[in-house]
Amino acid sequence: MKKGVKTKDKPVILITNDDSLTAPGIKHLIEAVKDLGRVVVVAPDKPQSGMGHAITIGYPLRLHKVHMMDGVETWSCSGTPVDCVKLAVDKVLRKKPDICLSGINHGANHSINVIYSGTMSAAIEASIENIPAIGFSLLNMSLEADFTAAKKYARLIVEKILSKKADKHLCLNVNIPNADESLIKGIKVCRQAYAKYEEDFQERKDPMSKKYYWLTGEFVNFDKGTDTDVWALKNNFVSVVPVQFDLTNYILKKKIEKSYKW
């Protein structure tokens, strides 16, 4: 984007996340890209991690204009990350943005995490709506995490995607290793690893001696491939996984058409 280009020619960049407007990650994402276009932020008013592709049914939604950063139109939404994208298009922008960015998430969204992630569900929702979308996650859950490398690569990838007409359903899941910028070897386009959590709920008793359960789990990588996001991140690459919303398992489709009589 050259200097002097009129605002109306600048791409409209919708930004959301799942950690809410108060998370440092979304501020870092805005800072990383704000001179690449007109940034409009519509993000949840409270943390929405693990909300997956949830939408709000049965309750109405609220939308409030707030101030977060000078020159950046920002709205706080009472719904899920997916609700934010839907409301942003229909009631804030009243048109489709040129790109939708989500994040930068505090914590990994590689492998199976993509399916639980509010960050990635917001990006997937945009791609369903024909809006090219990118979700960014840094492999560090801390509020004090160093976002230097994440910001650099987020900007680089957004510039790349804005540089030409993108696939209308383009959706990228970008994870950034928790490593010093100098140690990161570059970007790798990957597939989603088959890696998941082995659940082990912690059972506790409340003061009334009634049981309750905390979700905990150990992350296990069952995938030995060197073309996966988990492999790339372990080897200090930024991983980029193109994501789809067609959940049809075409291989299984052929298999079950043959092996059962329908």
Add this chain to the structure above:
Amino acid sequence: MKKGVKTKDKPVILITNDDSLTAPGIKHLIEAVKDLGRVVVVAPDKPQSGMGHAITIGYPLRLHKVHMMDGVETWSCSGTPVDCVKLAVDKVLRKKPDICLSGINHGANHSINVIYSGTMSAAIEASIENIPAIGFSLLNMSLEADFTAAKKYARLIVEKILSKKADKHLCLNVNIPNADESLIKGIKVCRQAYAKYEEDFQERKDPMSKKYYWLTGEFVNFDKGTDTDVWALKNNFVSVVPVQFDLTNYILKKKIEKSYKW
């Protein structure tokens, strides 16, 4: 399953849903399959429609044994449909069931609905855990809907899948047309149609004159294929879409590897 087979040899059938334990649909599903194995029910204590693949992070979960139907072990869970599956495996069954069934949902889960659906997310979660899984949905949202055809086809499909060793990640999205049993032409294995909602939030004002928004939308089918679930259902077939949790878009992966310098 022949009569006289010992309980311990019977397949263990985990049943859940997203409409909660009070919905007629789950009772119909239990009735449809309860003599095919040992049925254990772990389902949400409140409606969880549209929860997608949400999991409960930051709050603990409750699990209560309840009575729903004679001879059927039933647990009420405070979490999402995905939480129900995780808790059922770890704390109720303490092992993997032979199959996980979800539904019968009151309302369609074809096409893009699969991604928002708590019913289908529960089934997908089971398939991630190597448990063959099937989600059932009837194209009628009414509490008084006629489940006769839905029950018949649910049983038929469960029998089919239990009849041989299933793919460990098998996950089927089954939708049943809202039609009299006599009019249903059979079962079609399909792909997910590209059909979605065109959102149009309704803006209203509360008694304090503050705006709020209701999610509404018109369902639009952009997919002219005759191999889709939407086509099958429109033509009075039961649709069966094999579903996957690998969201990698392999076609887009090849495209972006070629068309951008990474």
